[in-house]
Amino acid sequence: MNILTIMGTAHKGNTRAVVDLFLNEFKDNENEFEEIILPNDFQNFCMGCANCILKGEDKCPHYNDVNKIVGKIERADLIIIATPVFVGSCTSGLKALLDHLAYMWLVHRPKESMFNKVGLIITSAGGSGVKQTVKLLKSNLFYWGVPKVYNYGVTTMKMGGNYSDYKNKDKIKKQVGKKAKQIKKALILRKVGLKTRFFFKLFGMTQKNGWNKVDVDYWKKKGWLDGKKPY
Numbered sequence: 001m002n003i004l005t006i007m008g009t010a011h012k013g014n015t016r017a018v019v020d021l022f023l024n025e026f027k028d029n030e031n032e033f034e035e036i037i038l039p040n041d042f043q044n045f046c047m048g049c050a051n052c053i054l055k056g057e058d059k060c061p062h063y064n065d066v067n068k069i070v071g072k073i074e075r076a077d078l079i080i081i082a083t084p085v086f087v088g089s090c091t092s093g094l095k096a097l098l099d100h101l102a103y104m105w106l107v108h109r110p111k112e113s114m115f116n117k118v119g120l121i122i123t124s125a126g127g128s129g130v131k132q133t134v135k136l137l138k139s140n141l142f143y144w145g146v147p148k149v150y151n152y153g154v155t156t157m158k159m160g161g162n163y164s165d166y167k168n169k170d171k172i173k174k175q176v177g178k179k180a181k182q183i184k185k186a187l188i189l190r191k192v193g194l195k196t197r198f199f200f201k202l203f204g205m206t207q208k209n210g211w212n213k214v215d216v217d218y219w220k221k222k223g224w225l226d227g228k229k230p231y
């Protein structure tokens, strides 16, 4: 199994510590691990040209960099997206990457492989802003087509240090173990739920009279407008 972690921060602090706890749960000879550390591994901001959506993803000025990352995302069985909460949201490094992936949302040109993955959002925050950060990241994974997304967050009530100094570190470890078990089960089942099916159908209907030729051609080529499904 391939496990990809997209780290919204290069800082080795709270977020890194929780990610490592999860990765430990998946250590096994059969699992491969990949990481994208932001902003080190991707340093572009979306220019707003919308070429990716309107002309094709290969027309993005940052196509080569984006495509390498998309290749890693496509290979993953489990996608972990981890970020500290910065001013009520994910880090700017992570947001900059997500902006480049708008073209592969369900409403445009979703990748077939996404419907067979499981997602995990990991957040760490001083005290507030977790809810909206998780919502933002969950919706990205959902609209890429990932049908099952888990989340886990820690609230540190302090800056600096890491979980090894926390009073509640045993509780965190226990919770991580429990969540990892649920994720392992989901990776065996890999079920596509009603919500994903509903949105796939809805966006298929909009493609039938679609306004964006690149999207319509993509859906036609996949056979999705003739009843074929990516799951």
Ligand SMILES: Cc1cc2nc3c(=O)[nH]c(=O)nc-3n(C[C@H](O)[C@H](O)[C@H](O)COP(=O)(O)O)c2cc1C
Residues within 6 Å of the ligand: 009, 011, 012, 013, 014, 015, 016, 084, 085, 086, 087, 088, 089, 124, 125, 126, 127, 128, 129, 156, 158, 159, 160, 161
């Ligand atoms: C620039 C900046 C902005 C932050 N904004 C928030 C925030 O809006 N809400 C919050 O609860 N904590 C906020 N924090 C605290 C961090 O989310 C928290 O300390 C987190 O655990 C840091 O993760 P790290 O140790 O992995 O870097 C902020 C920290 C920084 C550096």
